[in-house]
Amino acid sequence: MSFSTDYFFQCLVSGAKYIHITLFIGLLPTFVGITFGCVIALARIRNVPFLSKLLEVLVSVQVGVPLMVNLLIFYLVYLVLLPSVKYGAMATALLALSLNRIAYQSEIIRGAFLSIPKIQYEAGYSIGLSYPQVLRRIAIPQMIPVAIPPLTNNIVGGVKNTSIVMVVGIVDVLNGSAIPCADTYSYVEGYVAAALIYWGISAVLEFSLHKIEVFFNKGRNVK
Structure with missing residues (x-):
């Protein structure tokens, strides 16, 4: 493969x-x-x-x-x-x-x-x-x-x-990434692409929520 x-x-x-x-x-x-x-x-x-x-x-x-x-x-x-x-x-x-x-x-x-x-x-x-x-x-x-x-x-x-x-x-990111795979029935590229997109979304969310956490922790003895 x-x-x-x-x-x-x-x-x-x-x-x-x-x-x-x-x-x-x-x-x-x-x-x-x-x-x-x-x-x-x-x-x-x-x-x-x-x-x-x-x-x-x-x-x-x-x-x-x-x-x-x-x-x-x-x-x-x-x-x-x-x-x-x-x-x-x-x-x-x-x-x-x-x-x-x-x-x-x-x-x-x-x-x-x-x-x-x-x-x-x-x-x-x-x-x-x-x-x-x-x-x-x-x-x-x-x-x-x-x-x-x-x-x-x-x-x-x-x-x-x-x-x-x-x-x-x-049809979401997973299904969308697999759409081109219907031409060759080789889905590994589609799933890897979906994994990369999900990782990017998760990284952005984690970064944003961390900033919110830091904001609410101002004034508290939390590092």
Whole structure:
């Protein structure tokens, strides 16, 4: 098996055309996950009657079931119930990825909140602050630096995991890189090209998130 440099560059260019698709289905669920993850984490920390137990079960299901299985289940439901819906495959992928991201990120955020000593909350209450004010002025500023490192791993891993959307027919970086391979049935160049693109995306994300981490760690004794 020979490796063609010219063919590799064709695959690289073809895969690069779909970077925006990979970023879209990788980052949108991240924002959804952080938003709803905060709500779930706080509901469980506050031990809201019935709701906290329900959320605990739902998170356990999402964490315990492989993402691929969830995606295939949602896609089959879409094919049976809503086959005529436009962009159904994309919506299905976003739903599956978002639910997965919500579950994992809610656990990260919950752990970050639990790392804050209870005395910090009590100090806020003692000076007349309400719970939302304690969150905004005391808890969240301390929680963010703790949550960023594991969130970085989750976000980067989530973007790389978007390659599974190929099973529902969405063309992303992986599928895009393999398009030229259909001419010769030699896929090694396509997969190497896809790997290089994913590495580049991950490097940019890690660098950007590291800068955010440094910003939030200003004023703390963290190097």
